Amino acid sequence: MTEQSNTGGPAASNEGLLTRLIRAAEIDTRMLGMLAAMLVIWVGFDIISSILRPGGGGLFGGSFLTSRNLWILLVQTSVIAVMTTGMVLVIVLRQIDLSVGSMLSIVAVATGVLQVFELGPMLGVGHPAIWIIAVLFAIVLGAAIGAFNGVLIAYGQIPSFIVTLGGLIAFSGAAFLIASGVTVAPMDKTFKLIGGNGPAASIGPVWSWALAAVACIGIGLAVVAGRRRRLTFNFKPKPVWAEILSVVVGCAAVLGTTAVVNSYLYPPRVAERFALDNKIPIPPGVENKAGQAICQAADKVVSCLDGLTFQTGYPIPVLIMLAVGLVMTFVARRTRFGRYVFATGGNPEAAELAGVNTKRLTVMVFTLMGALVGISAIIASARLDAATTALGTLNELYVIAAAVIGGTSLAGGIGTIFGAILGALLMQSLQSGMALLNVDSAYTNIVVGVVLVFAVFVDQIYRRRVK
Structure with a gap:
């Protein structure tokens, strides 16, 4: 079982022209709804900021739709988006991980302590090996913590909610002890580049346009390859116009994003x-x-x-986010591991009867989740140029919300990596827009909570409609 498309619904004879076109192009209506919601949020924040602060310079005269704000928005999204790609597989497997925020804190603090108090004095400040060791350490530590969670869940038969809730509490305390209650700073100068700090942390306009050209070629080749696979296995292909539309829309999105990041x-x-x-x-x-x-x-x-x-061009954190998204999409859709995850989430009993080692699969998924938390911890601490025990506060809320908003069903078996990344962008847009308007953080948390509940409500309606 792989990531699902919106192919259910009433009989074709009762559908309108637009519905038939959407079905023929195999467009996920939930994805369209999310994109429409994001557009409304962006335009709304820009108009409101224009009214409150005239002269912002955005598309509608506000401060939100400016190249500077959108560039920063992409960088801020990268931390949540990387973890969200792992949370998709966790939720698809009918599990949950509430510990990712505290896990990020402990990994960031431990990595910071390693750099500042161990590797710096040992190798010398600025040694080229420091950032490499720190990156590897963060990923391995995150994977080890994730594996520990997975073992307790799979072999200890403890519900994931309880295990990760305990981790949410325990890891934050462990991070405080490791840091001795102080902020660990500054990070290695090369390590800081991973967070997008300074002109040297971006690839510049020339390489950004080159990357965009490669991406457009890749989109075209992917569409052609997908059509050939369908014909090879005697599946009905999409209409040619739908394939062309996919390439045009995909390339337009890539080129438009590149133009924005290059204009800042x-x-x-x-x-x-x-x-x-x-x-x-x-x-x-x-x-x-x-x-x-x-x-x-x-x-x-x-x-x-x-x-x-x-x-500027594309900053390093955004490149990491895009790379992780591509790899995780490949893992979810083109590997045996990914198929096993979706099959187990869809029907655990049938998966076990089919010979899937669901316990080992659970450990692997949580290990992968931990490794992705390690990558996010690297980006977050590098961007802040410091590691604090509060670095991952409430991140578990945003990660789970982003996955659900992106189309991942809490009932398991359904989810998309691309949708989850868009969900993370939507969540960060809400945070960024409300911060831009100087809205109190308490109200921001209220909005995020309401959006999460609404997303689950919409998911339940959608699932009942397609059954």
């Missing part, structure tokens, strides 16, 4: 400080005026007629 220039002070720190000549007369003109960059930095600017 680092603030003048940041650009100037980076130039000074890296001994890059600043053109005469433009001190404190960096960013006055857009320059065509080679290696992202050039002298130009009116000033010095640093074009």
